[in-house]
Amino acid sequence: MVSTNLNKRECKCGCGQWFVPTRSDKQYFNKSHADKHYGQRVRNKKQRKYYEEDKIFHRNEELLLDALNTWGRGAELAIIPLVELIAKGFKSEYYIIKTEDKNSTIFHYYSVSVCYYSNEPDGEKMALITLKEEVY
Numbered sequence: 001m002v003s004t005n006l007n008k009r010e011c012k013c014g015c016g017q018w019f020v021p022t023r024s025d026k027q028y029f030n031k032s033h034a035d036k037h038y039g040q041r042v043r044n045k046k047q048r049k050y051y052e053e054d055k056i057f058h059r060n061e062e063l064l065l066d067a068l069n070t071w072g073r074g075a076e077l078a079i080i081p082l083v084e085l086i087a088k089g090f091k092s093e094y095y096i097i098k099t100e101d102k103n104s105t106i107f108h109y110y111s112v113s114v115c116y117y118s119n120e121p122d123g124e125k126m127a128l129i130t131l132k133e134e135v136y
């Protein structure tokens, strides 16, 4: 029999199982408990990332619709300095898809699309927001 001075400890996976570790660095009852816990952690992390990104998409959508109502006074088109949007928390790198043609790149959201251009002569970056006829 292997004598050990190690105290019983609770398996780290959350199963509630107590065991006497054979090594001081053993944290799980056995490998399958360790694997299960690893899988859960990876899944939770992915899920968290998904929810965080979803929140940013929705926030962007809200800000753009808000800008349409405020700057476009309810019209279907608004032009707003990009810095104004960013100041409110807009993250331009989050969009659903973008389409490009030789003149412009259009960033699509659920109910609006955005096109950026530089205002002459000062070069201020502007966002042209358009309400879409078809919602994604």
Ligand SMILES: [Zn+2]
Pocket (backbone or CB within 6 Å): 011, 012, 013, 014, 015, 016, 017, 028, 029, 033
């Ligand atoms: Zn366990």
